[in-house]
Ligand SMILES: Cc1cc2nc3c(=O)[nH]c(=O)nc-3n(C[C@H](O)[C@H](O)[C@H](O)COP(=O)(O)OP(=O)(O)OC[C@H]3O[C@@H](n4cnc5c(N)ncnc54)[C@H](O)[C@@H]3O)c2cc1C
């Protein structure tokens with residue numbers, strides 16, 4: 001592994017691990033670009049290694065500054081295997097199909113981030129409670145204080161992992177197909193945009209009458225975003 | 228690694244690698260369940276290992292029988308590193324937020340599949356052309372024959388990887404929150420369903436007048452699905 005290229009201020013160092021080589025003009029190492037993609041989706045895919053073989057597990061993540069967190073069972077194989085090891089955490093948003101005149105020039109509009117570091121397990125009941133509160137508030141602002149408080153048993157069953165982002169890259173494609181030179185080929189070309197939306201909320205069957213959707217959740221649904 | 232449990236007909240063998248332990252009642256090894264999830268989304272996340280460290284790369288995949296395929300540049304680090312090695316390919320659909328009365332019982336409705344095997348690179352121009360045609364037709368039925376034909380140079384630049392699925396698991400959560408016993412806690416509980424939709428197509432700026440969206444793509448947009 002060669003020495004990292006000296007980092008730009010506000011950018012992650014560029015190393016052999018995270019240097020975007022393919023379609024490199026789509027790459028960025030800016031903290032702001034990487035963080036914006038991490039924050040745009042609640043789900044990530046975490047890669048870890050057991051006995052030399054790779055595993056990719058989907059999970060929810062949240063970010064505080066340069067630190068990314070995720071949670072699960074204290075007995076989880078995924079969390080136990082990842083703890084103390086190098087992991088790659090990837091977030092992906094697919095924004096559209098890019099339809100060209102040739103098969104070769106088809107593509108996808110997307111935003112993705114790959115972040116690298118060493119996973120650690122959070123220790124201490126207060127620290128874990130704060131992190132879980134951050135998670136809930138990050139997804140659903142204002143909700144934590146309305147909930148039945150967490151029990152000691154629930155806390156004990158739960159592990160929170162975190163990772164300081166050491167290397168990272170964002171990669172983004174947007175806009176129409178690039179094959180403008182072939183416009184004479186008589187086939188439709190353009191973009192089929194796509195997006196993930198929240199549909200109408202479904203109250204639990206046993207929800208007592210009179211309990212309305214709180215304004216925070218109504219606003220989330222109305223915002224058209226997931227977060 | 229212990230011996231695989233003898234497989235059910237039409238199911239993948241259950242091994243130490245793919246046995247669903249956490250929330251195991253959400254797991255399935257049935258070919259039909261695994262394939263339905265692979266087919267429901269065009270994007271997967273592939274885990275592979277370089278110098279002992281994990282990488283997770285998002286890419287498009289398609290399936291023919293028990294074989295899953297993906298493509299990219301013949302010079303891709305990802306494809307070159309994966310070739311001949313064990314990989315884990317994961318597909319995830321997030322179907323909703325599950326809102327409970329306690330933080331602990333919050334969850335997500337989802338469908339995900341993790342499939343395991345050894346990645347191989349497809350050899351032979353005809354085989355590669357057929358596979359890329361399968362890819363295009365799988366995403367956009369009827370499109371291949373309308374396109375400007377592929378060139379020898381484009382074929383040479385492209386690698387297709389494939390993997391026979393050796394072990395696999397599906398895991399699915401659906402329905403309302405499970406904390407029905409806590410219905411007296413005065414907070415809204417239920418599901419915020421989510422779904423990915425195609426928006427109105429955007430023709431390329433240089434698209435000549437008179438070239439309409441073909442019926443196949445119009446049907447795809449109208450179907451509300453991505454595939
Ligand atoms: C929704 C979606 C669909 C895609 N479909 C395809 C496809 O079908 N075929 C295909 O070839 N590629 C596809 N890509 C792009 C793919 O993720 C890789 O960028 C590409 O395959 C090149 O990989 P590489 O390892 O050879 O690149 P390299 O440039 O050699 O990778 C080196 C480093 O660059 C960074 N990097 C590479 N890719 C990404 C990324 N996507 N996001 C953030 N950082 C990155 C990482 O730090 C990586 O370690 C898709 C991406 C998305 C988001």
Ligand SMILES: Cc1cc2nc3c(=O)[nH]c(=O)nc-3n(C[C@H](O)[C@H](O)[C@H](O)COP(=O)(O)OP(=O)(O)OC[C@H]3O[C@@H](n4cnc5c(N)ncnc54)[C@H](O)[C@@H]3O)c2cc1C
Nearest residue numbers: 059060072076077078245246247248249337339341396398
């Ligand atoms: C959108 C989404 C969000 C999620 N968010 C969280 C979260 O925030 N916290 C959390 O703990 N879990 C979350 N999960 C579940 C997570 O993917 C794992 O199932 C869980 O963390 C248990 O992992 P494990 O390795 O300990 O399980 P184990 O049961 O020990 O895993 C053993 C084997 O079971 C199979 N398996 C495990 N998980 C899956 C899966 N998701 N899909 C297919 N096969 C699987 C695999 O073959 C795996 O190798 C989420 C899943 C999805 C799809």
Ligand code: HEM
Nearest residue numbers: 022023103104106107108299300359363366377381384385
């Ligand atoms: C529906 C059809 C197709 C779609 C949606 C598609 C999509 C994509 C996407 C999203 C990428 C990643 C680009 C990036 O790194 O930002 C890619 C790369 C690539 N595709 Fe395709 N593709 C399609 C068909 C084809 C076909 C038929 C060929 C070959 C003839 C091909 C050859 C390639 C090559 C060589 C790359 C690598 C580009 C690079 O990394 O330099 N693709 N494709």
Ligand code: HEM
Nearest residue numbers: 072073132136139150154157158249250330331333334335
């Ligand atoms: C917004 C809040 C939360 C959401 C959306 C959420 C979501 C999830 C999801 C999707 C899973 C995976 C379940 C599965 O494997 O199918 C999970 C597991 C788990 N969550 Fe949460 N969670 C939240 C908050 C919490 C909190 C606050 C705690 C602790 C108090 C907690 C403890 C756990 C535990 C212990 C598991 C592991 C279950 C198991 O594998 O047996 N979660 N969570």
